[in-house]
Amino acid sequence: MTHAQTQDESRFDRGQRALSRIDGSAGEKVVASLADIAPDFARYVIEFPFGDIYCRPDLGLRDREIATIAALTALGNAAPQLKVHLEAGLNVGLSRDEIVEIMMQMAVYAGFPAALNGLFAAKEVFAARDEQQASGEAT
Template sequence: MSDNRHERGLARLAELDDEPGGEAFLARMGDLGTYIVDFAFGDIHCRDKLTVREREVIILSVLITLGGCEPQVKAHIRSLRAIGVSYEEIEEMILQTLPYAGTPRAVNAMKVLRDEQEAIQ
């Protein structure tokens, strides 16, 4: 990995098929896009104590639990798919949030997952 946090962040995003974001999204975000690349992905997501998969599972769980983050849930479902996680495993992740995050948040995440599945059919 690069010593440059921005390069590390861009490399990690590329590994995740540029989810969440992509160049157009990051450009549209202006400075916020740079902060996302540099800090969230270049500094935090690239630490070496967890695998990319473990990080994405945690991120998806947190986003579901927060609620109101459906665009980000979608992006991280796509990230999980980009690294080879099956729809069935993602469904199980969503089900595991039910007793902790509540039914409405689990339902919203499941709707996002189903939309993603239906989009490829």
């Protein structure tokens, strides 16, 4: 058991806490969108990635989001998930410039189309965040 995991805290509770901290409302929306079609899968999303993996001690949340953004960019066809994790990256301290550099790095290993798709997703996320901030909404 890691320092982030206690016997008193369930995988689900730990995952809920991590999901809220990392993804905020975007992650909660993803989980809620599964409620009517696959509630068990929604629970798995909370327990495994967030309750087990994200809570492991040897990488920080910022590092985990760099890896996740890079992987989703490299896949090239995961724009909805990438946008959620771009928000998460910003939430855990990545700068916009760092995110752009991650995408550019992926051009070397995943190709220009994947990097372009990632950059366009980032552009949308940044614009939406700017719009929210301009209107005074919480991010």
